[in-house]
Amino acid sequence: MEGLNFFFSDIMVRVLIGIFEFIFSLVILFHLNWKLTLISLCILPLLFLATRLYSKGIRRVSREVMEKGAVANRQVQEALSGVDVVKVFSAEERETARIHNFLEDYKRANIKRTVTFSLSSELLSLIGAAGGFLVLWYSGWDIIRGSFTLGSYIAFSGYLAKLYGPTQMLASVGLSFQPAFIALQRVSELMDLEREAKDSGIKLSKLQGEIEFRGVSFSYDSKPALREVSFKINPGEKVLISGPNGSGKSTLVKLILGLYRVSEGEILIDGYRAQDISLSSLRERISIVSQNTFLFNDTIWNNILYSRPEASAEEVEEVAKLSGVEEFA
Ligand SMILES: Nc1ncnc2c1ncn2[C@@H]1O[C@H](COP(=O)(O)OP(=O)(O)OP(=O)(O)O)[C@@H](O)[C@H]1O
Ligand SMILES: [Mg+2]
Known part of the structure; x- marks a missing residue:
């Protein structure tokens, strides 16, 4: 946080100095030659437009870099945690090639971002140079006609650099903020996720062990896992649920534990609706041995x-x- 504060205060100071320099130079430029000043101001809308245009592109490529990076990271992590399985099946080369593809994607996204960034800063300099050229062209005529002196031109150009410098700096600060905005957006997407209210609801000090499903349906995202499941298990009863791979056995147990909310129907535990029971009191009273031991x-x-x-x-x-x-x- 300290570093972040320092970063922002550093930028704020630079922006304030930039604005001060801009106003100061503008006053002097108007004083030196108001017509030339108006001509040199023509490029400011162009700078603004270019910044707007590139902001969008930079945001898009920054998001792509982050997403591709996250995918590549996940693949590497998965391959490393399953390294025994990879070796047992002699899948090292296959696995390496697969990960290589993800890293290639990541690299391409990075190159795209670098190119976009470089192009944007080149364009900003080009627009600034175009302004300088316009001033040179116009004042050249005035100098030939004798209505503007060479000395005034040199002074004008010096102050013009003080006008364009901060403007370009502000534009590039705006652009360099874009990746940070995207990162912030991704963090806030996570922060906005609803927190599970573990302790609200009925607190059960003891469970009899009656479990009833009434027309329970549940989908992960849009993929249905359970459809209209109804049954009742009485206290003390031992029940075996069998079914093919992916038929929803584990999902059923996860619903009892309140790890997911049912989409339709309801689950009753000791006669209470599962969503009314405090999750921590429910989970404290259920034991589970999962097929994936950890x-x-x-x-x-x-x-x-x-x-x-x-x-x-x-x-x-x-x-x-x-x-x-x-x-x-
Ligand atoms: N976290 C998840 N996100 C998305 N889909 C999931 C998730 N967990 C399970 N599924 C899908 O839901 C369906 C039911 O999965 P579930 O794990 O409940 O089956 P299962 O009967 O326990 O299978 P298995 O016999 O392999 O243990 C499957 O199609 C599975 O792919
Ligand atoms: Mg299972």
């Missing part, structure tokens, strides 16, 4: 304690015994 980089003891940090030593040992961990731990 262990934290910590001791077995602490991994066992994870679901209930206040459990006693005897309880941890009991769990270790029940799960067969005790044999090797």
Whole structure:
């Protein structure tokens, strides 16, 4: 944050100095030759237009660079975390080629951004140079006719640089802000995501264990995973749910845990509507052994304690015994 504040105050100071320089030079230029000053001001709308035009392009390519970078990162991360599988199936080359493609995309987006940036700054300089040329051309005639002196021209050009300099600086500051705006936009997209209200709702101190689904449908994005599922499980009952890959078994359990909201129908737990129960009280009373086991980089003891940090030593040992961990731990 410190660095960011410094960055903004640095820019603010430069912008203020730029504005002061601009006004100061403008007054002197008008005093030296008002006609020439008006001619040199003609290029300011052009500068403004070019900045507007390039802002859009820079925003687009910056977004592309960020998105391609995120995709490439994810691919590399995935390949590294699955490195054993990659090796077992001798898929190193295939995997490398695949990642190479994503990195190529990322590189292309970066080149595009660099080219757009360079072109924009060249265009800004070109417009500035065109202004200088206009002034030279017009004052040249005046000098030949004798109505403007060479000395005045040199003074005029000097102050003109002080007028164009800050204008170009402001335009390029505007352009260099665009990638930051896009980054900020991406961060705020994340910040705007709704937070799960874990502690509002009915707090259940004990669960009987009655679970009822009434016409529950659920879709991930637009892909339906469960369609009108209804059943009732009584307390103490043991139920096995089987079905082919991707038929929605895990989704069903995730809905009970409140990890997703049902799209249609309702889930009742001990007769309460699942959405009315406080999520933390619900999750504290449900145990789950997932098919994708995940262990934290910590001791077995602490991994066992994870679901209930206040459990006693005897309880941890009991769990270790029940799960067969005790044999090797
Ligand atoms: N996070 C997710 N985002 C998008 N789609 C998902 C997500 N999780 C699961 N799906 C899709 O929802 C459907 C149901 O998936 P689910 O994991 O519930 O099936 P499953 O019966 O548990 O499968 P498996 O036997 O492989 O464990 C599948 O088509 C799956 O591709
Ligand atoms: Mg599953």
